[in-house]
Amino acid sequence: MTSPDSPHPHCIIIGAGITGGALACAGAQRGVQVDLVDKGNFETPPPEDGKSFALSPSSKKLFEEIGLWETLTEITSITTIHTSDGMSNLGLDYEEADLDQGPLGYVVDSALLKTKLMERLHAYPNIRLHGNTAITSIERNEHRVSVQTEQGDTLEAPLCIASDGRFSQTRARANIPLREWNYNQTAIVCTLAHSLPHQNQAWEHFLPAGPLAFVPREGNVSGLVWSLETPKAAHLLKLSPEEFVEDVRRAFGPALGDLTLASERWSYPLGVCLPKRVIDRRLVLVGDAAHTFHPVAGQGLNVGLRDVAALAQTLGEAASLGLDLGASYLLEKYQRQRQLDVLSMTYGTDGLVRVFSTQSPLMARVRSFGFGLVRNIPPLKRLMIRHARGTV
Numbered sequence: 151m152t153s154p155d156s157p158h159p160h161c162i163i164i165g166a167g168i169t170g171g172a173l174a175c176a177g178a179q180r181g182v183q184v185d186l187v188d189k190g191n192f193e194t195p196p197p198e199d200g201k202s203f204a205l206s207p208s209s210k211k212l213f214e215e216i217g218l219w220e221t222l223t224e225i226t227s228i229t230t231i232h233t234s235d236g237m238s239n240l241g242l243d244y245e246e247a248d249l250d251q252g253p254l255g256y257v258v259d260s261a262l263l264k265t266k267l268m269e270r271l272h273a274y275p276n277i278r279l280h281g282n283t284a285i286t287s288i289e290r291n292e293h294r295v296s297v298q299t300e301q302g303d304t305l306e307a308p309l310c311i312a313s314d315g316r317f318s319q320t321r322a323r324a325n326i327p328l329r330e331w332n333y334n335q336t337a338i339v340c341t342l343a344h345s346l347p348h349q350n351q352a353w354e355h356f357l358p359a360g361p362l363a364f365v366p367r368e369g370n371v372s373g374l375v376w377s378l379e380t381p382k383a384a385h386l387l388k389l390s391p392e393e394f395v396e397d398v399r400r401a402f403g404p405a406l407g408d409l410t411l412a413s414e415r416w417s418y419p420l421g422v423c424l425p426k427r428v429i430d431r432r433l434v435l436v437g438d439a440a441h442t443f444h445p446v447a448g449q450g451l452n453v454g455l456r457d458v459a460a461l462a463q464t465l466g467e468a469a470s471l472g473l474d475l476g477a478s479y480l481l482e483k484y485q486r487q488r489q490l491d492v493l494s495m496t497y498g499t500d501g502l503v504r505v506f507s508t509q510s511p512l513m514a515r516v517r518s519f520g521f522g523l524v525r526n527i528p529p530l531k532r533l534m535i536r537h538a539r540g541t542v
Protein backbone atom coordinates (compact mmCIF):
# COMPACT_ATOMS: atom_id res chain seq x y z
CA MET A 151 0.00 0.00 0.00
CA THR A 152 1.14 3.60 -0.46
CA SER A 153 2.75 5.05 2.63
CA PRO A 154 0.58 7.47 4.63
CA ASP A 155 3.01 10.31 3.86
CA SER A 156 2.71 9.73 0.15
CA PRO A 157 -0.94 9.25 -0.77
CA HIS A 158 -0.48 9.85 -4.50
CA PRO A 159 1.32 7.39 -6.76
CA HIS A 160 4.68 9.00 -7.24
CA CYS A 161 8.13 8.23 -8.66
CA ILE A 162 11.47 9.93 -9.22
CA ILE A 163 13.14 9.42 -12.62
CA ILE A 164 16.86 10.22 -12.90
CA GLY A 165 17.89 10.88 -16.51
CA ALA A 166 15.69 12.60 -19.09
CA GLY A 167 17.05 11.10 -22.29
CA ILE A 168 14.54 9.49 -24.63
CA THR A 169 13.77 6.54 -22.34
CA GLY A 170 13.48 8.63 -19.15
CA GLY A 171 11.44 11.31 -20.94
CA ALA A 172 9.10 8.78 -22.55
CA LEU A 173 8.63 6.99 -19.23
CA ALA A 174 7.78 10.28 -17.49
CA CYS A 175 5.05 10.94 -20.11
CA ALA A 176 3.71 7.37 -20.06
CA GLY A 177 3.62 7.34 -16.24
CA ALA A 178 2.05 10.81 -15.98
CA GLN A 179 -0.59 9.75 -18.49
CA ARG A 180 -1.53 6.93 -16.12
CA GLY A 181 -1.93 9.30 -13.17
CA VAL A 182 1.53 8.92 -11.63
CA GLN A 183 3.19 12.05 -10.22
CA VAL A 184 6.72 12.22 -11.67
CA ASP A 185 9.82 14.12 -10.54
CA LEU A 186 12.16 14.06 -13.56
CA VAL A 187 15.78 15.01 -12.91
CA ASP A 188 18.52 15.65 -15.46
CA LYS A 189 21.95 17.21 -15.37
CA GLY A 190 21.03 19.00 -18.63
CA ASN A 191 18.32 21.62 -18.95
CA PHE A 192 14.72 21.33 -20.15
CA GLU A 193 14.50 24.69 -21.90
CA THR A 194 16.90 24.67 -24.85
CA PRO A 195 16.88 22.07 -27.65
CA PRO A 196 19.45 19.32 -27.05
CA PRO A 197 22.59 19.41 -29.20
CA GLU A 198 22.75 17.33 -32.38
CA ASP A 199 24.33 13.91 -31.89
CA GLY A 200 24.24 12.80 -35.54
CA LYS A 201 22.14 9.67 -34.92
CA SER A 202 19.36 8.69 -37.31
CA PHE A 203 17.30 6.37 -35.12
CA ALA A 204 15.78 3.32 -36.78
CA LEU A 205 12.63 2.89 -34.71
CA SER A 206 10.56 -0.27 -34.58
CA PRO A 207 6.74 -0.35 -34.78
CA SER A 208 6.69 -1.08 -31.00
CA SER A 209 8.47 2.27 -30.40
CA LYS A 210 6.02 4.02 -32.75
CA LYS A 211 3.11 2.61 -30.71
CA LEU A 212 4.55 3.99 -27.46
CA PHE A 213 5.19 7.40 -29.04
CA GLU A 214 1.62 7.45 -30.34
CA GLU A 215 0.30 6.72 -26.84
CA ILE A 216 2.14 9.70 -25.36
CA GLY A 217 1.17 12.05 -28.21
CA LEU A 218 4.74 12.35 -29.49
CA TRP A 219 4.51 10.57 -32.85
CA GLU A 220 2.22 13.11 -34.50
CA THR A 221 4.57 15.97 -33.55
CA LEU A 222 7.52 14.44 -35.43
CA THR A 223 7.74 16.49 -38.60
CA GLU A 224 10.13 14.17 -40.44
CA ILE A 225 9.67 10.40 -40.38
CA THR A 226 10.97 8.10 -43.15
CA SER A 227 9.64 4.56 -43.37
CA ILE A 228 11.86 1.57 -44.16
CA THR A 229 10.28 -0.87 -46.59
CA THR A 230 13.32 -3.04 -47.43
CA ILE A 231 16.49 -3.96 -45.57
CA HIS A 232 19.37 -5.41 -47.61
CA THR A 233 21.90 -7.34 -45.56
CA SER A 234 25.08 -8.72 -47.07
CA ASP A 235 28.29 -10.46 -46.13
CA GLY A 236 31.05 -8.16 -47.35
CA MET A 237 33.46 -11.07 -47.89
CA SER A 238 31.30 -13.52 -49.81
CA ASN A 239 28.74 -11.17 -51.38
CA LEU A 240 26.00 -13.45 -50.02
CA GLY A 241 22.94 -11.44 -49.09
CA LEU A 242 19.47 -11.52 -47.68
CA ASP A 243 16.66 -9.02 -48.13
CA TYR A 244 13.89 -8.34 -45.66
CA GLU A 245 10.81 -6.79 -47.26
CA GLU A 246 7.71 -5.13 -45.91
CA ALA A 247 5.77 -7.73 -47.94
CA ASP A 248 7.36 -10.62 -45.94
CA LEU A 249 4.96 -9.87 -43.08
CA ASP A 250 2.41 -7.58 -44.68
CA GLN A 251 2.06 -5.54 -41.51
CA GLY A 252 3.37 -2.19 -42.74
CA PRO A 253 6.90 -0.75 -42.78
CA LEU A 254 9.78 -2.64 -41.19
CA GLY A 255 10.75 0.48 -39.26
CA TYR A 256 10.90 4.27 -39.27
CA VAL A 257 13.86 6.65 -39.27
CA VAL A 258 13.77 9.78 -37.12
CA ASP A 259 16.54 12.28 -36.39
CA SER A 260 17.71 12.06 -32.78
CA ALA A 261 17.77 15.84 -32.15
CA LEU A 262 14.23 16.22 -33.55
CA LEU A 263 12.98 13.38 -31.34
CA LYS A 264 14.58 14.86 -28.21
CA THR A 265 13.29 18.37 -28.95
CA LYS A 266 9.70 17.20 -29.46
CA LEU A 267 9.89 14.96 -26.39
CA MET A 268 11.04 17.92 -24.31
CA GLU A 269 7.99 19.86 -25.50
CA ARG A 270 5.71 16.96 -24.48
CA LEU A 271 7.27 16.91 -20.99
CA HIS A 272 6.13 20.50 -20.44
CA ALA A 273 2.54 19.55 -21.33
CA TYR A 274 1.89 17.25 -18.33
CA PRO A 275 0.87 19.04 -15.10
CA ASN A 276 1.94 16.01 -13.02
CA ILE A 277 5.57 16.03 -14.26
CA ARG A 278 7.91 18.25 -12.23
CA LEU A 279 11.11 19.02 -14.14
CA HIS A 280 14.41 19.45 -12.26
CA GLY A 281 17.03 20.52 -14.81
CA ASN A 282 20.73 21.39 -14.46
CA THR A 283 20.72 19.23 -11.37
CA ALA A 284 23.30 16.79 -10.09
CA ILE A 285 22.33 14.26 -7.42
CA THR A 286 24.31 14.44 -4.20
CA SER A 287 22.76 11.43 -2.42
CA ILE A 288 20.13 8.75 -2.79
CA GLU A 289 18.82 6.97 0.31
CA ARG A 290 16.55 3.99 -0.07
CA ASN A 291 14.90 2.30 2.89
CA GLU A 292 12.06 -0.15 3.35
CA HIS A 293 9.38 2.47 2.71
CA ARG A 294 10.73 5.21 0.49
CA VAL A 295 13.49 6.79 -1.54
CA SER A 296 14.94 10.18 -0.71
CA VAL A 297 17.01 11.99 -3.35
CA GLN A 298 19.06 15.09 -2.55
CA THR A 299 19.94 17.42 -5.39
CA GLU A 300 22.92 19.76 -5.59
CA GLN A 301 20.47 22.67 -5.56
CA GLY A 302 19.32 21.66 -2.09
CA ASP A 303 16.00 20.01 -3.00
CA THR A 304 14.90 16.79 -1.31
CA LEU A 305 12.67 14.58 -3.46
CA GLU A 306 10.80 11.70 -1.85
CA ALA A 307 8.80 8.90 -3.43
CA PRO A 308 8.22 5.16 -3.06
CA LEU A 309 10.23 4.42 -6.23
CA CYS A 310 13.33 5.72 -8.04
CA ILE A 311 13.93 4.91 -11.72
CA ALA A 312 17.41 5.18 -13.23
CA SER A 313 17.42 6.16 -16.92
CA ASP A 314 20.76 7.94 -16.76
CA GLY A 315 22.40 6.02 -19.58
CA ARG A 316 25.30 3.62 -20.17
CA PHE A 317 27.48 5.06 -17.38
CA SER A 318 24.58 5.33 -14.90
CA GLN A 319 25.76 6.80 -11.60
CA THR A 320 22.47 5.81 -9.98
CA ARG A 321 23.23 2.17 -10.84
CA ALA A 322 26.79 2.56 -9.53
CA ARG A 323 25.52 4.02 -6.23
CA ALA A 324 23.39 0.87 -5.81
CA ASN A 325 26.50 -1.32 -6.33
CA ILE A 326 24.81 -3.44 -8.98
CA PRO A 327 27.46 -5.71 -10.55
CA LEU A 328 28.00 -5.45 -14.31
CA ARG A 329 29.04 -7.75 -17.13
CA GLU A 330 31.07 -5.53 -19.47
CA TRP A 331 33.23 -5.96 -22.54
CA ASN A 332 34.25 -3.78 -25.43
CA TYR A 333 34.74 -4.46 -29.12
CA ASN A 334 37.71 -2.15 -29.71
CA GLN A 335 35.37 -0.60 -32.25
CA THR A 336 34.11 2.95 -32.70
CA ALA A 337 31.00 3.88 -34.66
CA ILE A 338 31.18 6.85 -37.03
CA VAL A 339 27.81 8.49 -37.49
CA CYS A 340 26.82 11.16 -40.06
CA THR A 341 24.36 11.88 -42.86
CA LEU A 342 25.23 11.65 -46.54
CA ALA A 343 23.43 13.08 -49.57
CA HIS A 344 23.34 10.85 -52.66
CA SER A 345 22.54 11.24 -56.35
CA LEU A 346 20.20 8.21 -56.55
CA PRO A 347 16.98 7.88 -54.50
CA HIS A 348 17.07 5.39 -51.60
CA GLN A 349 13.48 4.27 -52.25
CA ASN A 350 13.00 3.71 -48.52
CA GLN A 351 15.67 1.02 -48.46
CA ALA A 352 18.17 0.42 -45.67
CA TRP A 353 21.46 -1.44 -46.07
CA GLU A 354 23.61 -3.39 -43.63
CA HIS A 355 26.95 -4.56 -45.01
CA PHE A 356 28.87 -6.86 -42.70
CA LEU A 357 32.47 -6.01 -43.54
CA PRO A 358 35.52 -7.66 -41.95
CA ALA A 359 36.44 -4.38 -40.18
CA GLY A 360 32.88 -3.97 -38.85
CA PRO A 361 29.31 -3.39 -40.05
CA LEU A 362 28.35 -0.42 -42.25
CA ALA A 363 24.68 0.63 -42.31
CA PHE A 364 22.67 3.18 -44.25
CA VAL A 365 19.14 4.18 -43.22
CA PRO A 366 16.86 6.36 -45.38
CA ARG A 367 16.04 9.97 -44.44
CA GLU A 368 13.83 12.52 -46.17
CA GLY A 369 14.89 13.33 -49.77
CA ASN A 370 18.08 11.93 -51.23
CA VAL A 371 19.75 11.68 -47.84
CA SER A 372 20.65 8.67 -45.68
CA GLY A 373 22.09 8.23 -42.20
CA LEU A 374 25.34 6.28 -41.93
CA VAL A 375 26.53 4.17 -38.99
CA TRP A 376 29.93 2.66 -39.70
CA SER A 377 31.47 0.59 -36.92
CA LEU A 378 35.20 0.08 -37.31
CA GLU A 379 38.25 -0.94 -35.35
CA THR A 380 39.05 2.14 -33.27
CA PRO A 381 42.41 3.08 -34.91
CA LYS A 382 40.81 2.84 -38.37
CA ALA A 383 37.85 4.98 -37.20
CA ALA A 384 40.27 7.57 -35.77
CA HIS A 385 42.03 7.69 -39.13
CA LEU A 386 38.74 8.15 -41.06
CA LEU A 387 37.62 10.93 -38.74
CA LYS A 388 40.78 12.90 -39.62
CA LEU A 389 40.26 12.65 -43.38
CA SER A 390 38.81 15.53 -45.40
CA PRO A 391 35.08 15.16 -46.25
CA GLU A 392 35.97 14.16 -49.82
CA GLU A 393 38.51 11.53 -48.73
CA PHE A 394 36.10 10.17 -46.12
CA VAL A 395 33.27 9.89 -48.65
CA GLU A 396 35.59 8.10 -51.06
CA ASP A 397 36.31 5.48 -48.36
CA VAL A 398 32.56 5.09 -47.67
CA ARG A 399 31.87 4.67 -51.38
CA ARG A 400 34.60 2.02 -51.69
CA ALA A 401 33.15 0.07 -48.75
CA PHE A 402 29.48 0.50 -49.65
CA GLY A 403 29.42 0.37 -53.45
CA PRO A 404 27.38 2.24 -56.06
CA ALA A 405 23.78 1.57 -54.89
CA LEU A 406 23.13 5.23 -53.94
CA GLY A 407 25.19 6.87 -56.71
CA ASP A 408 27.51 9.79 -55.89
CA LEU A 409 27.83 10.54 -52.18
CA THR A 410 28.43 13.86 -50.39
CA LEU A 411 28.93 14.44 -46.68
CA ALA A 412 25.85 16.34 -45.42
CA SER A 413 26.71 16.75 -41.71
CA GLU A 414 29.53 16.66 -39.20
CA ARG A 415 30.96 13.27 -38.24
CA TRP A 416 30.30 12.01 -34.69
CA SER A 417 31.95 8.99 -33.06
CA TYR A 418 30.87 6.54 -30.34
CA PRO A 419 33.08 3.89 -28.69
CA LEU A 420 31.22 0.58 -28.66
CA GLY A 421 30.85 -1.94 -25.87
CA VAL A 422 28.45 -4.02 -23.85
CA CYS A 423 27.27 -3.16 -20.36
CA LEU A 424 24.80 -5.57 -18.82
CA PRO A 425 23.86 -5.19 -15.13
CA LYS A 426 23.40 -8.53 -13.34
CA ARG A 427 19.97 -7.30 -12.24
CA VAL A 428 17.81 -4.34 -13.23
CA ILE A 429 16.08 -3.89 -9.87
CA ASP A 430 17.17 -3.22 -6.32
CA ARG A 431 15.33 -2.02 -3.24
CA ARG A 432 12.88 0.64 -4.54
CA LEU A 433 15.04 1.10 -7.64
CA VAL A 434 14.52 0.11 -11.30
CA LEU A 435 16.86 0.54 -14.29
CA VAL A 436 15.56 1.28 -17.80
CA GLY A 437 17.12 2.07 -21.20
CA ASP A 438 20.90 2.15 -21.59
CA ALA A 439 21.29 2.11 -17.80
CA ALA A 440 19.76 -1.40 -17.95
CA HIS A 441 21.51 -2.64 -21.12
CA THR A 442 23.97 -1.22 -23.61
CA PHE A 443 24.91 -3.34 -26.61
CA HIS A 444 26.35 -3.03 -30.14
CA PRO A 445 24.27 -0.83 -32.51
CA VAL A 446 24.66 -3.35 -35.36
CA ALA A 447 20.91 -4.02 -35.45
CA GLY A 448 19.81 -0.48 -34.50
CA GLN A 449 17.88 -1.79 -31.49
CA GLY A 450 19.23 -0.16 -28.28
CA LEU A 451 16.59 2.53 -28.02
CA ASN A 452 13.84 0.21 -29.21
CA VAL A 453 14.64 -2.24 -26.42
CA GLY A 454 14.79 0.68 -23.93
CA LEU A 455 11.37 1.84 -25.07
CA ARG A 456 10.03 -1.68 -24.54
CA ASP A 457 11.33 -1.39 -20.94
CA VAL A 458 9.37 1.85 -20.73
CA ALA A 459 6.16 0.30 -22.08
CA ALA A 460 6.37 -2.65 -19.68
CA LEU A 461 7.19 -0.52 -16.62
CA ALA A 462 4.55 2.12 -17.41
CA GLN A 463 1.91 -0.58 -17.65
CA THR A 464 2.95 -2.17 -14.34
CA LEU A 465 3.07 1.19 -12.55
CA GLY A 466 -0.22 2.34 -14.11
CA GLU A 467 -2.02 -0.79 -12.92
CA ALA A 468 -0.52 -0.47 -9.44
CA ALA A 469 -1.43 3.22 -9.28
CA SER A 470 -5.04 2.55 -10.22
CA LEU A 471 -5.26 -0.03 -7.39
CA GLY A 472 -3.57 2.26 -4.84
CA LEU A 473 -0.61 -0.11 -4.46
CA ASP A 474 2.93 0.79 -3.41
CA LEU A 475 4.80 1.54 -6.68
CA GLY A 476 8.10 0.41 -5.17
CA ALA A 477 6.85 -2.97 -3.89
CA SER A 478 9.41 -5.67 -4.63
CA TYR A 479 6.93 -8.05 -6.31
CA LEU A 480 6.07 -5.35 -8.89
CA LEU A 481 9.73 -4.71 -9.62
CA GLU A 482 10.40 -8.44 -9.90
CA LYS A 483 7.53 -8.76 -12.37
CA TYR A 484 9.13 -6.03 -14.53
CA GLN A 485 12.53 -7.72 -14.34
CA ARG A 486 11.08 -11.08 -15.43
CA GLN A 487 9.16 -9.47 -18.30
CA ARG A 488 12.21 -7.76 -19.76
CA GLN A 489 14.86 -10.46 -19.31
CA LEU A 490 14.45 -12.45 -22.54
CA ASP A 491 14.28 -9.44 -24.87
CA VAL A 492 17.37 -7.85 -23.31
CA LEU A 493 19.48 -11.03 -23.22
CA SER A 494 18.55 -12.10 -26.75
CA MET A 495 19.40 -8.65 -28.16
CA THR A 496 22.67 -8.37 -26.23
CA TYR A 497 23.98 -11.82 -27.14
CA GLY A 498 22.34 -11.82 -30.59
CA THR A 499 24.09 -8.60 -31.62
CA ASP A 500 27.33 -9.82 -30.02
CA GLY A 501 27.13 -13.03 -32.07
CA LEU A 502 26.48 -11.07 -35.28
CA VAL A 503 29.51 -8.85 -34.71
CA ARG A 504 31.81 -11.80 -33.95
CA VAL A 505 30.59 -14.11 -36.72
CA PHE A 506 30.89 -11.41 -39.38
CA SER A 507 34.18 -9.90 -38.28
CA THR A 508 36.28 -13.00 -38.77
CA GLN A 509 37.85 -14.08 -42.03
CA SER A 510 38.20 -17.75 -41.05
CA PRO A 511 36.88 -20.19 -43.73
CA LEU A 512 34.86 -22.03 -41.06
CA MET A 513 33.02 -18.87 -40.09
CA ALA A 514 32.46 -18.06 -43.77
CA ARG A 515 30.65 -21.41 -44.05
CA VAL A 516 28.65 -20.67 -40.88
CA ARG A 517 27.56 -17.33 -42.39
CA SER A 518 26.62 -18.91 -45.69
CA PHE A 519 24.63 -21.59 -43.83
CA GLY A 520 22.90 -18.89 -41.74
CA PHE A 521 21.87 -16.83 -44.77
CA GLY A 522 20.61 -19.98 -46.55
CA LEU A 523 18.67 -21.08 -43.47
CA VAL A 524 16.84 -17.79 -43.09
CA ARG A 525 16.24 -17.41 -46.84
CA ASN A 526 14.80 -20.91 -47.22
CA ILE A 527 12.69 -21.11 -44.08
CA PRO A 528 10.06 -18.36 -44.41
CA PRO A 529 8.67 -18.80 -40.84
CA LEU A 530 12.19 -18.26 -39.44
CA LYS A 531 12.58 -15.12 -41.56
CA ARG A 532 9.18 -13.84 -40.41
CA LEU A 533 10.11 -14.56 -36.78
CA MET A 534 13.33 -12.54 -37.15
CA ILE A 535 11.42 -9.62 -38.68
CA ARG A 536 8.80 -9.74 -35.91
CA HIS A 537 11.56 -9.71 -33.29
CA ALA A 538 13.23 -6.67 -34.86
CA ARG A 539 9.83 -4.94 -35.09
CA GLY A 540 9.22 -5.66 -31.40
CA THR A 541 6.00 -7.49 -32.22
CA VAL A 542 6.96 -11.07 -31.22
Ligand SMILES: Cc1cc2nc3c(=O)[nH]c(=O)nc-3n(C[C@H](O)[C@H](O)[C@H](O)COP(=O)(O)OP(=O)(O)OC[C@H]3O[C@@H](n4cnc5c(N)ncnc54)[C@H](O)[C@@H]3O)c2cc1C
Nearest residue numbers: 165167168169188189204314315437438448449450451452
Ligand atom coordinates in the same frame (compact mmCIF):
# COMPACT_ATOMS: atom_id res chain seq x y z
C1 LIG B 1 26.15 4.75 -33.13
C2 LIG B 1 24.84 4.39 -32.49
C3 LIG B 1 23.70 4.26 -33.26
C4 LIG B 1 22.49 3.89 -32.68
N1 LIG B 1 21.39 3.73 -33.46
C5 LIG B 1 20.24 3.25 -32.92
C6 LIG B 1 19.08 3.02 -33.73
O1 LIG B 1 19.08 3.26 -34.94
N2 LIG B 1 17.97 2.53 -33.12
C7 LIG B 1 17.93 2.25 -31.79
O2 LIG B 1 16.89 1.77 -31.29
N3 LIG B 1 19.01 2.49 -31.00
C8 LIG B 1 20.15 2.98 -31.52
N4 LIG B 1 21.23 3.23 -30.71
C9 LIG B 1 21.12 3.08 -29.25
C10 LIG B 1 20.56 4.37 -28.61
O3 LIG B 1 21.37 5.47 -28.98
C11 LIG B 1 20.50 4.27 -27.09
O4 LIG B 1 20.00 3.01 -26.72
C12 LIG B 1 19.61 5.35 -26.51
O5 LIG B 1 20.02 6.62 -26.97
C13 LIG B 1 19.65 5.32 -24.99
O6 LIG B 1 18.77 6.29 -24.47
P1 LIG B 1 18.65 6.50 -22.89
O7 LIG B 1 17.59 7.55 -22.72
O8 LIG B 1 18.45 5.20 -22.19
O9 LIG B 1 20.08 7.02 -22.43
P2 LIG B 1 20.84 8.38 -22.78
O10 LIG B 1 20.51 8.85 -24.14
O11 LIG B 1 22.28 8.14 -22.47
O12 LIG B 1 20.24 9.46 -21.76
C14 LIG B 1 20.66 9.53 -20.42
C15 LIG B 1 20.15 10.83 -19.81
O13 LIG B 1 20.54 10.84 -18.43
C16 LIG B 1 21.13 12.10 -18.11
N5 LIG B 1 22.10 11.84 -17.04
C17 LIG B 1 23.22 11.10 -17.11
N6 LIG B 1 23.84 11.08 -15.91
C18 LIG B 1 23.07 11.82 -15.08
C19 LIG B 1 23.17 12.17 -13.71
N7 LIG B 1 24.20 11.75 -12.95
N8 LIG B 1 22.22 12.96 -13.17
C20 LIG B 1 21.18 13.41 -13.93
N9 LIG B 1 21.03 13.10 -15.23
C21 LIG B 1 21.96 12.33 -15.79
C22 LIG B 1 21.77 12.59 -19.41
O14 LIG B 1 21.90 13.99 -19.41
C23 LIG B 1 20.75 12.08 -20.45
O15 LIG B 1 19.73 13.05 -20.64
C24 LIG B 1 22.44 3.63 -31.29
C25 LIG B 1 23.59 3.77 -30.50
C26 LIG B 1 24.79 4.13 -31.10
C27 LIG B 1 26.03 4.26 -30.25
